[in-house]
Amino acid sequence: MNRQWLLAKRPYGVVGRENFEYRESPIPKIGDGEVLVRNLYFSFDPTQRGWMEDRESYLPPVPIGEPMRAGVIGQVTESNHPDYTSGDLVQTLGGWEDYFVARPGFSMMLTKLPAGADPAMVLSVLGTTGQTAYWGMLDLGKPQQGETxxxxxxxGATGSVAGQIGRIKGCRVVGIAGGEEKCAWLTEEAGFDAAIDYKSENVHARIGELCPNKVDIFFDNVGGDILEAALNHINLRARVVLCGGISSYNATSPIPGPSNLMNLVITRSRMEGFIVIDYLDRFAKAAEELTAWVQSGELVYQVDMQEGFENIPDTLNRLFTGQNRGKQLLRLGEPA
Ligand SMILES: NC(=O)c1ccc[n+]([C@@H]2O[C@H](COP(=O)([O-])OP(=O)(O)OC[C@H]3O[C@@H](n4cnc5c(N)ncnc54)[C@H](OP(=O)(O)O)[C@@H]3O)[C@@H](O)[C@H]2O)c1
Structure with a gap:
């Protein structure tokens, strides 16, 4: 039996179970050159909310009636392809279902995991979020010793790695997060110099206090009021890295822009967005360096592992309520 969560309805505001339909169908059969994969781990990413909408983006929308798209790690259970054998662990962009048929090289990339690789690490610090932090910081942020x-x-999964890369490169690092517990983790475990709890503190005032030399790099995952507050404190020739804007992903009306964009002009600063898939051909290089930092203890990361097929739709919303502690994953099972 192949269990599936299909996209049933495009979202308006917060995503709920009503946006998905549960279906059971027979395990698909494979043809020539095809591979049958059993999904074991699902990655949850705020961008999935965007994929559900019917609008142009960097990937086409998920069609109604199709399994919800997700980053996955699975195990090959049957193969008619010379490069894959039963038992191989593979990573790809799949869907919320137990099994899928892959046609490697033709319709999809199916990357084999190296022997002994930890799937949770591959989907977190070495996966899209770690890569996003790495390339956003190093290619756009360009951190220099002594900068703020x-x-x-x-x-979060991306922000925590971005901050630590800045610390490794010699920056003073200040993080903004929701709640005392997350702020304590930043300063006590992740080596941030200071943290601001945006849920209980005045972000604008606290940035002023904690960044006395102003902000040279702002790595923004949130947008909205927090972006506006940060722009009030940028230094000459600052780099504002627009990684995401999660505060607006569930918005039901147009989002006001920051009122202080002129600060970019006055400070001769650069604000630039990016999408990590543009760096796909260099992922291996980043993975090597990220692995070395993890092994040396300079880089720590958290994985929030949920369990159970029935919990898949609700797990996506943990990213928007802030319940997740680090990279949000869900495990269906272990490799056979
Ligand atoms: N550009 C790219 O290629 C790329 C690639 C991957 C991810 N991203 C972006 O990176 C960001 C982080 O993604 P992630 O996968 O690492 O998720 P994450 O940070 O691990 O989880 C999302 C976090 O966002 C915070 N959040 C949710 N709603 C918020 C709101 N209204 N205001 C402020 N904070 C809010 C919550 O933390 P608190 O508890 O602190 O509120 C939550 O834990 C997202 O914006 C995502 O779209 C971009």
Whole structure:
């Protein structure tokens, strides 16, 4: 039996179970050159909310009636392809279902995991979020020794790695996150110099206090009021890295822009967005360096592992309520 969560309805505001339909169908059969994969781990990413909408983006919308798209790690259970054998662990962009048929090289990339690789690590610090932090910081943020780095969404999968890369490169690092517990994790475990709890503190005032030399790099995952507050404190020739804007992903009306964009002009600063898939051909290089930092203890990361097929739709919303502690994953089972 192949269990599936299909996209049933495009979202308006917060996503709920009503946006998905549960279906059971027979396990698909494979043809020539095809591979049958059993999904074991699902990655949850705020961008999935955007994929559900019917609008142009960097990937086409998920069609209604199709399994919800997700980053997955699975195990090959049957193969008619010379490069894959039963038992191989593979990573790809799949869907919310137990099994899927892959046609490697033709319709999809199916990347084999190296022997002994930890799937949770591959989907977190070495996966899309770690890669996003790496390339956003190094290619756009360009951290220099002694500079001040401010990160929003700082306790999350991307933000926590971005901040630590800044610390490794010699920056003073200040994180913005929701709640005392996340702020304590940033300063006590992740080596941030200071943290601002945006839920209980005045963000604008606290950035002023904690960044006395102003902000050279702002790595923004949140947008909205937090972006506006940060722009009030940018230094000459600052780099504002627009990684995401999660505060507006569930918005039901147009979002006001920051009222202080002129600060970019006055400070001769650069504000630039990016999408990590543009760096796909260099992921291996980043993975090597990220692995070395993890092994040396310079880089820590958290994985929030949920369980159970029935919990898949609700797990996506943990990213928007801030319940997740680090990279949000869900495990269906272990490799056979
Ligand atoms: N550009 C790219 O290629 C790329 C790639 C991957 C991810 N991203 C972006 O990176 C950001 C982080 O993604 P992630 O996967 O690492 O998720 P994450 O940070 O691990 O989880 C999302 C976090 O966002 C915070 N949040 C949710 N709603 C918020 C709101 N209204 N205001 C402020 N904070 C809010 C919550 O933290 P608190 O508890 O602190 O509120 C939550 O834990 C997202 O914006 C995502 O779209 C971009």
């Amino acid at each position: 780095l401010l990160v929003s969404g700082a306790a």
